[in-house]
Amino acid sequence: MVTRQTDLTRDKLLRAAFDEIHLHGFQAASIANILRDTGLTKGALYHHFPTKQTLGLAVIDEVVEAQLDAWIFSPLRESGQPVQTLLKLIDESGRKTELETIVLGCPLNNLMQEMSPLDEEFKTRLNRILSVWQAEVEGALKRDKKAGVVRSDVDCRAAALFIVSAWEGCVGIAKSQQSLKNFGLCMKQLHHYVQSLAVSGEE
Amino acid sequence: MVTRQTDLTRDKLLRAAFDEIHLHGFQAASIANILRDTGLTKGALYHHFPTKQTLGLAVIDEVVEAQLDAWIFSPLRESGQPVQTLLKLIDESGRKTELETIVLGCPLNNLMQEMSPLDEEFKTRLNRILSVWQAEVEGALKRDKKAGVVRSDVDCRAAALFIVSAWEGCVGIAKSQQSLKNFGLCMKQLHHYVQSLAVSGEE
DNA sequence: ACACAAGCATACCGGTCGGTATGTAATTCG
């Protein structure tokens, strides 16, 4: 009774939808493909989600955000050495051997680029996630500013905005170039930028 | 005889296709919309372009690249004070009052994000343009390195890669946030990064 | 055990998509 059958079906749909959307974008994502991949039918899908848009929004809320939270937001939020953690996350991201990230890009960024100008609901939800990201980075910088690790003249909000933007930019360029090597190079530069915010180049 | 009728028709199609693609992306771009906007018919379109893909590739080659060349590549290439010109371009981009750039994003980046994983032809052409961009920035840095304006320990290739990536990242984030103000803030940070490559923070 | 709702399958719909076959008007060239 803990996990009902219906929840499993919903979950299968969400995951398949995420994969399909990640691969083709939302508009080009095919309901038929999702059903083929899950082995389910339209009856199942439209029982759980009234429209394709609703399915997309659910993917954003329950898959995309959860992933980013687990991989980035949460580690940043709970870190005692925020900037160091940020640098670690940037380095890890730059060393990703999982091609998925490089080949298909960041799901959040992909959806933002495609859907934000087209659909208000998408835009709102995606920007909320993005603002959480920025807020976590800004919080990390501010905490280490108070701790004397980050220079006192740094505009933490602007820096956080830039870090997230550049981050997504690096992923995007690496994706289009399909180059793991360039991605590493690029993230290394971002690393340098973050380091330049510290007091004397240390940590 | 200088501009034949047929060239005008082709040009109208190219421009309308560019607008439609810029607005909806390539896959969601509707042939019907392009024809509606131009007042032409399928006969005209498929006379000049055998397939939709061909039309898209022509848009890339003859519109997107030409725009970037006129606005960025060419000024960089012909500048006697490369880094200063680069900073000026970044500032200008950050102060763009034309909402088009912010609302719809960079055509090159939009297409790269959407099409590079899906179509080899698109990927090749788009990456070629991107590599020109990087090469121009790298050249600018190298020339000013030789001139003693840029620090000697700077990895110009990596820095150029990062500058272009961050640039596109800033445009992308600003687009999804639809925020001119944040875009300005973000490009200002990029400005600072470029400045940090100079010898003593000057120029 | 029975009623009733939830979960899911099947068949079908109108609309739009990119693409094509064919016809006609305009242009070029011998």
Place this chain on the structure above:
DNA sequence: CGAATTACATACCGACCGGTATGCTTGTGT
């Protein structure tokens, strides 16, 4: 001027799209 090619218009096609109506099956509460 006449023939042939170019430049376009019109009508139509099959495929796929998201969405719906309907019915069967399974589970749930009493």
